[in-house]
Amino acid sequence: MATEQKQVLDMFQRPFKRQSQTTGDRPIVFEVGTRVADSPTQTLSLARSIPKGVVFSMFVRTHRLAAKELCDFFMEANNVSELSQRAEAVRGNLNEKLFIFALSFVIIRKEEMRSVRLPSIVEIFPSMFVPVITLEEMEQRAQESIPDQEVVVTEYGLEFSSTHLKPEHRVAYWREDYGINAHHWHWHLVYPVDLGVMRDRKGELFYYMHQQMLARYDMDRLSVSLNRVQKLSNWRLPISDGYFPKLTINNSGQAWGSRQDNTLMQDYKRNDFGLPPTDVSELEQWHSRIMDAIHQGFLVDREGKQIKLSDDVKLPQKRGIDLIGDAVEADSIISLNSPFYGDLHNMGHVVISASHDPDNAHMENLGVMSDTATAMRDPVFYRWHKYIDDIFQEYKLTQPPYTLEELSLSSVEVVSVDVDSRNKKNQLITGWNTQDFEASRGLDFNANMPVMVQLTHLDHNPFHYNIKLVNSDKLPMEVTVRIFMAPKQNERGVDMNLMEQRLLWAEMDRFTQNLKPGPNHILRASTSSSITNANDFTFRDLEQQPVPNDPGADGNTLFNFCGCGWPQHMLLPRGKQEGMPFQIFVMVTDWAQDKVVQPIRARNCSAAASFCGILDAQYPDSRPMGFPFDRLPMPMIFNRPLERTRDLTRLSNVGMQDITITFSNAQITK
Ligand code: CUO
Structure with missing residues (x-):
C-alpha cells in the first residue's frame, strides 16, 4: 500500500x-x-x-x-x-x-x-452500530484473552436492541442492520445539504431513494405481520413508539438521548446548537406553504416569480419533483426560496430527536434521529419520512397518468420472466448471515490484538432473473430493462390492486441490454443489481489491496461513490417461514428515449446508479425516477383494478411473475 x-x-x-x-x-x-x-x-x-x-x-x-x-x-x-x-x-x-x-x-x-478508498463507517465508529454493553464485553474479553491469541471475536445480534415484547421490535433486524445505516450515511455524504453540491436531480433522488427505503421497510413489515408504516401527520398526538438506542456518542460513554413511548413533539428551544427556537407550528406552516405550491402548480422564488411545477419537461430543465425535493429536504442554497419554504425535513429530524428534552433542561443529548448513520434505527424515522413522502405523492397526483405511448414498446414482447435460485424456480430463500468488522480500528480496547465484532444480518441465497423476450424489429435494439418487486397481498391477506400496490414496488435492478432481432434470453445475476454497492471495505481489505496506478481508476471511484448503494444482503425482504407471495414486474423501454447524453469522461459506476447516480455525470435515465409507478396508473387500469395483471401484461413490453420468498431462519451459505 x-x-x-x-x-x-x-x-x-x-x-x-x-x-x-x-x-x-x-x-x-x-x-x-x-x-x-x-x-x-x-x-x-x-x-x-x-x-x-x-x-x-x-x-x-x-x-x-x-x-x-x-x-x-x-x-x-x-x-x-x-x-x-x-x-x-x-x-x-x-x-x-x-x-x-x-x-x-x-x-x-x-x-x-x-x-x-474510504473504509466502512462501521469500523470508523463502531459505537454507532454496537451497543455499549457489547463494546464493554469486547473490551473485557480482549483483556482476558491469552497473550498469543491472534484475534478476539464477539457476536452481536439477533435480538438487537429489542425484546420482541412490542410489535415494532419484530423489524429491529431491519432498522438496525449495519448495511442500511452505512448506506444512509454514505448517501447523505454523496448528496449533502448546504455544501454547494449541485448534483444532477439531487432533489428528485432525495424523494426517490427515501421512497424506495420506505417501500422496502414495508415489505419487511408485511413479512413479520406488521401493518405498513403510518405517516407521522398529527404532531399534536404523542409518538406512540419510543426508542432506546443503547449506543454511545463518544468514547467516554455519553449516551444518545432516548425517547419514551408516547412522547409529544414539542417546540424546540435548546441553546446548545446555536439554532433559533423553532415551534412545531413553524414546521406546519412550511408544510402548508409547500402543499399550497403543489395545489397551485407553482413555487414562488425569492424574487416573487412563479416557477411552474411539471414533470413533463425536457431535461436538463428541472422537473417539479426535483424543485419540491430541494425545497422540502431542504437545501438552503438550492431551494428556490428557503426563507419562505423553510427547512422542513431537516428540522423535523431535529425536533423529533430533541422531543425527550426540547429545552435541554435535562442536558440530555439529541436522539439518534439527528445522525444519518443512526437515524434509521428509530421507528419514528419511517413515520417521519412517510409524512415527507406524502408531500411528494401529493405532487405526483397532480401529474397526468402516463399515456399508452409512454408505457409501451410494441416491437418488444416479454415472453416469460422467472427467478431461479439453486435449481428452484420462483422460490427464493432468506435467512441469517454474519459479517466481521474490526472494531479496534475505531475504538481503543486496550488490547494488542484485533478486536472483532461479528454482526448478524438478514441475507438470501443468490438468484438470477431469467427473462425471455422477442424483438420483432429487423434491427438490433438497445433497451432498458426495469425490474421491480412488490408483495402480492396486503395486511389482511387479500390480493392488492395496482392502486394499493403502487407505493410498494421496490426497484430491484435497471440495466441496458442489446436485443438482437428475434428471440432473446437474458440471464441477470442478483449480485449485479443497480441499487446495491459492490462491497463494504474493511481497513484490512484496503491495506491488502494494491493501489492502482491510475488514481481515477474505476475501482476506487466505484467504492467511494457507489459505496452509497443499498447493501446486497438486504436486496430481498425477509418473507415468511411458511412462504410469502411476491410479484416480479419487468418492463422494457426504448433506450433511445431513456438515454442521457453524458460527458465523454463520465465514469462507469453501474454498481449503484439507481440510488446514487453516476460520479461526474448526469443521472443515467431520462425517465422520472420510479417510472412507471411514480404516477397513478392509466385510468383504464385504475377503473378496473381487479384486472390489473391482465391490463398491465397486456402491454407486450411488460412481464409479471408470482414468486414466493421463504424465510428459513437458518444460516445462509453462499
Ligand atoms: Cu435520509 Cu431524513 O433524510 O434521513
Whole structure:
C-alpha cells in the first residue's frame, strides 16, 4: 500500500483518541494559492465551535455551516499528501464526527483523491452500530484473552436492541442492520445539504431513494405481520413508539438521548446548537406553504416569480419533483426560496430527536434521529419520512397518468420472466448471515490484538432473473430493462390492486441490454443489481489491496461513490417461514428515449446508479425516477383494478411473475 494512502487511512482510525500530534493548539501556516491562512484556529472558527465528543448533525443548520467551512479548507489541498497535512494539523481540535465527515466528503469530491478508498463507517465508529454493553464485553474479553491469541471475536445480534415484547421490535433486524445505516450515511455524504453540491436531480433522488427505503421497510413489515408504516401527520398526538438506542456518542460513554413511548413533539428551544427556537407550528406552516405550491402548480422564488411545477419537461430543465425535493429536504442554497419554504425535513429530524428534552433542561443529548448513520434505527424515522413522502405523492397526483405511448414498446414482447435460485424456480430463500468488522480500528480496547465484532444480518441465497423476450424489429435494439418487486397481498391477506400496490414496488435492478432481432434470453445475476454497492471495505481489505496506478481508476471511484448503494444482503425482504407471495414486474423501454447524453469522461459506476447516480455525470435515465409507478396508473387500469395483471401484461413490453420468498431462519451459505 502506498504511503499516502496509508497516511489518510490512518486518520480514519480511532477518531476519538486522536490528538493533534504535530501542532497541538499551535497555529500552523498554510499557503493556499495566493491566500495565506495563518492559523486554522482562526480560520476554522465555525468548525471549532462544535465541541469534541458531542453530537454532530448534518440536519442542524449551524453544523452544516461548520462542515462547509472545514470541507472548503480540505478542498483547497492539491494532493493527498497536502490533504494529510491539513487534516493532521487540525484533527486534534475538532469534533470527531465532523472531522471524519469532512475528510470523507473531500475524498469523494476531489479527483486528485481518487486513489484513496474510504473504509466502512462501521469500523470508523463502531459505537454507532454496537451497543455499549457489547463494546464493554469486547473490551473485557480482549483483556482476558491469552497473550498469543491472534484475534478476539464477539457476536452481536439477533435480538438487537429489542425484546420482541412490542410489535415494532419484530423489524429491529431491519432498522438496525449495519448495511442500511452505512448506506444512509454514505448517501447523505454523496448528496449533502448546504455544501454547494449541485448534483444532477439531487432533489428528485432525495424523494426517490427515501421512497424506495420506505417501500422496502414495508415489505419487511408485511413479512413479520406488521401493518405498513403510518405517516407521522398529527404532531399534536404523542409518538406512540419510543426508542432506546443503547449506543454511545463518544468514547467516554455519553449516551444518545432516548425517547419514551408516547412522547409529544414539542417546540424546540435548546441553546446548545446555536439554532433559533423553532415551534412545531413553524414546521406546519412550511408544510402548508409547500402543499399550497403543489395545489397551485407553482413555487414562488425569492424574487416573487412563479416557477411552474411539471414533470413533463425536457431535461436538463428541472422537473417539479426535483424543485419540491430541494425545497422540502431542504437545501438552503438550492431551494428556490428557503426563507419562505423553510427547512422542513431537516428540522423535523431535529425536533423529533430533541422531543425527550426540547429545552435541554435535562442536558440530555439529541436522539439518534439527528445522525444519518443512526437515524434509521428509530421507528419514528419511517413515520417521519412517510409524512415527507406524502408531500411528494401529493405532487405526483397532480401529474397526468402516463399515456399508452409512454408505457409501451410494441416491437418488444416479454415472453416469460422467472427467478431461479439453486435449481428452484420462483422460490427464493432468506435467512441469517454474519459479517466481521474490526472494531479496534475505531475504538481503543486496550488490547494488542484485533478486536472483532461479528454482526448478524438478514441475507438470501443468490438468484438470477431469467427473462425471455422477442424483438420483432429487423434491427438490433438497445433497451432498458426495469425490474421491480412488490408483495402480492396486503395486511389482511387479500390480493392488492395496482392502486394499493403502487407505493410498494421496490426497484430491484435497471440495466441496458442489446436485443438482437428475434428471440432473446437474458440471464441477470442478483449480485449485479443497480441499487446495491459492490462491497463494504474493511481497513484490512484496503491495506491488502494494491493501489492502482491510475488514481481515477474505476475501482476506487466505484467504492467511494457507489459505496452509497443499498447493501446486497438486504436486496430481498425477509418473507415468511411458511412462504410469502411476491410479484416480479419487468418492463422494457426504448433506450433511445431513456438515454442521457453524458460527458465523454463520465465514469462507469453501474454498481449503484439507481440510488446514487453516476460520479461526474448526469443521472443515467431520462425517465422520472420510479417510472412507471411514480404516477397513478392509466385510468383504464385504475377503473378496473381487479384486472390489473391482465391490463398491465397486456402491454407486450411488460412481464409479471408470482414468486414466493421463504424465510428459513437458518444460516445462509453462499
Ligand atoms: Cu435520509 Cu431524513 O433524510 O434521513
